[in-house]
Amino acid sequence: MDRQSKRPPAETIWKRCLLVLDPEKCLPECSKYLNEAAWSCLIAASAVEALPLLRKHNIRVAVAFISKSNQGHLAKDISAIQAQCPALHWIAVSDCTLDKSSAWILSANFIDYYHRPFDWQRFADTLGHAWGMAQLSPSATSKPAANRDMLPAIKGDHPLLQALRTQLHKFGQSDETVLLSGETGSGKGLCAKWLHYLSERRNGPFVTVNCGALPAGLIHSTLFGHEKGAFTDADKRYIGHLEQADGGTLFLDEIADLPLDLQVNLLHFLDDKQILRIGSNKPITVNCRLLFASHQDLENAIDEGRFREDLYHRINVLRLHVPSLRQYSDEVMLLAEQFIQSNAENEIVQSFSDDACCAMKHYDWPGNVRELRNRIRRASVMSDDGIITASLLGLDHVKKHALCHDLASRRDELDAEVLLKAISDHKHNISAAARSLNISRATFYRLLKKCRIES
Template identity: 45%
Template structure:
């Protein structure tokens, strides 16, 4: 059964003629479609976004990054095959977009991709949508991920607020869901809100709710996200983007444990555990007057730091295989393994988009791969043979070569460290010493 159109909102940004020709077909299968320019896109809430990506959008790409970061939904890039081949465009699409389509459109594939994007947007915790958390796991066997799982098992049973810090794409919401699932509140609501994705004039109503008639357009009472999480866990993502006025209101709630709806005067007691996440430096934000110091200390009672993927090389092969299997089930294509060149190329890549980037590159690889294995070029990565090392001292070369050898052997033998040590021709104690030296596991 199709979702009601009002529940499947599609926004097409900077549409081209091909995009306009899609509209009747999309509306006929239940999409509520609107279009706008990039500059006004944040004013139009949507469930899925389609962006006609052009060269002008990438010079520089800040406006596109801001839209995707703040809209809290999934975006699909539309571009010509020639534009996709342009320098760095493939990397940008893999890092920032759910998927892409080249012109001219394959209408049936567009509809399938939009459906997948809508499902993924719902799974990301928009609104009060609940998902089966048992399907979400912190995958990996590297030292950082093992330490993270150990830390979460200690923090989860407590009632204290937790501040989750880390780069974009490192799984901060997954950490929050794990804390909730392992807590005494696991059978109560988990409500997530992206503080940077809601327009500033609406965020107070979203957080605290409003009474009927509180302002123009308030035709009925609305329960806010904080109240909806009563008894459970409230996850405030990108807390550094919360406006200062709302920071004061949130601090008052944390101190007094009750809220007042907009337009109301009756205090409402609410019992929630608050988890917050940020990828920005809150200490610098405090120094510059953009974040309240007293709120920082209220939220930063316990702290979790998620490791970037470049520090989890031992997990690359496992995660890539997981995404290959997951997206093959989603697309109906058979899972593909990765060639040796692809594994080496992944080991050399810095992964600025972290696990999210890896997932997108594997999805791309499954679509583009023509052989039995996914190759480096299918992932949008350079073949290892294309790398030209930069000049440096002899010690620099030795250090890089030693680290690369460890990463390469872990990508192939992370499940058996004795074999990995033998492949490198060193003893197991020496192998562990080298891992510690390079901070790989």
């Protein structure tokens, strides 16, 4: 049986991410050969480059190129990586004969060793075995739960928040696309993360792309990737965000800002689950779930010709609306306490002053949860005595307005008590009650109306 016949159909392949630690850039063929065996190679020259990749992707297996000149640096890099990702299974590759002094680095870190040139099929089989063993590691199976535990909980008893939690759990069990709507800063990104970690794809990568922040000339390349030499400055192959999310979830934020020509390409991907890197004519099957978000009204964007109607109907399978903070303002202190407890930079800060609580409850929060979090972070840094005040939050004007409102309410309550006592003392004789208070009958009636007291 030849190599091609043993490989499963393309649509059944979920690419596994492979870290290639290559300080000397000696393994450019890894991507070429291993991509056909369902591996996505992420190449790094050092631990500094490798650690962000490990945090972003579901990587269980790593390959390291060893030469006589890089052993010292490589040992330090592997130690730094292992400290952060102890579940990694390492395979060594070298193109020179290593002496006995190199044996320690092999025995201490690697489960297998290959010498170049080597049989790519055998190498791929070894990688697959290492991946399977890594999946059985306790640290590998516990990692998704740890990531989920790091997410802020969506707390609160308001009916809107209860409904939001219910929808998140329902949608998390599905693999359909979800369109998240809501104002800027309301928490759409957090909800997208929860949808990922509540799904069967929780072991895969979670990739976020802000469509509004992508450079106009690089949007296609950023999403779909490109081959080396595809255009000026394309000095190496780039794996796009769609391919990076293979086996996991891709969250496209501010989808309304995606240009119309890219909307067409995205629609095609949603239909056939295949991409074409720029400079390539070979389709690549990608298996990922897509989540979309926008603070804009997509229906208006369709009417204005800025968004394709067919794409809108394709992504609007499950709709999740995230409420604005002012819609559940009674829960603002619960959120504020949650942010202050999670603030690790200034452990002295422990509580809010009364004027801060009053100001936060009466503020409209146009920036929603993001604004609340950022104001608390800034105030935490500025506080000297462990108390966050309205002034530190930048809400002095709200405090004064709220205080005037509270005093006016209190005055109305006092007036009502006085009026009711006068009416009772004079057996509902309004003229006598007005004289006892040294006010005219007309003024007495006006006060009754203001205090909503029926005479």
